[in-house]
Amino acid sequence: NMDIFYTLINENPDKKLHQSLLHQTGRKLVEYVAKNICKIENTEIELVNNKPKFKFSNKKFSISHSKNIVVVCFDDKEVGVDIEYMAPRNYIPIAKRMNFKLENNSLEAFYKAWTQYEAIYKLGDTPKYEYNCKFLDNYYLSVASVSRNKAIKIKKY
Numbered sequence: 065n066m067d068i069f070y071t072l073i074n075e076n077p078d079k080k081l082h083q084s085l086l087h088q089t090g091r092k093l094v095e096y097v098a099k100n101i102c103k104i105e106n107t108e109i110e111l112v113n114n115k116p117k118f119k120f121s122n123k124k125f126s127i128s129h130s131k132n133i134v135v136v137c138f139d140d141k142e143v144g145v146d147i148e149y150m151a152p153r154n155y156i157p158i159a160k161r162m163n164f165k166l167e168n169n170s171l172e173a174f175y176k177a178w179t180q181y182e183a184i185y186k187l188g189d190t191p192k193y194e195y196n197c198k199f200l201d202n203y204y205l206s207v208a209s210v211s212r213n214k215a216i217k218i219k220k221y
Contacts, residue, residue, distance in 0.1 A: 144186030179206035
């Protein structure tokens with residue numbers, strides 16, 4: 065099973081403080097889920113090849129945040145997750161520069177391609193499974209995993 069946990073935080077007008085809150089909330093959510101859901105006693109995290117990992121557990125996780133949401137994905141194998149707020153923007157030049165093959169000419173298709181790209185980058189490997197969806201009306205969520213055939217559970221905290 066692959067488990068996705070998310071939480072919403074109030075937006076802070078101070079951008080630097082807001083980014084710090086998102087980062088801290090992501091780490092706290094990882095710690096909470098690891099201890100209370102995955103039953104990992106020591107949740108110490110270390111960076112291995114620039115990727116956060118549990119020092120004393122083989123459970124894998126990935127964190128993403130955008131605007132006022134924090135998402136954490138847990139799996140038994142390597143995983144990457146990305147979420148983006150679908151802000152209106154001129155996405156055509158970005159899509160061309162990134163060589164995105166958009167399913168159709170829409171903002172949603174752009175954010176699907178963008179979050180897929182980011183999730184695969186965070187995975188750091190060739191995905192054997194990908195999950196993509198519009199999330200809470202204004203966001204797009206993508207997950208990439210080295211495992212096949214995943215049952216996904218999404219829970220709010």
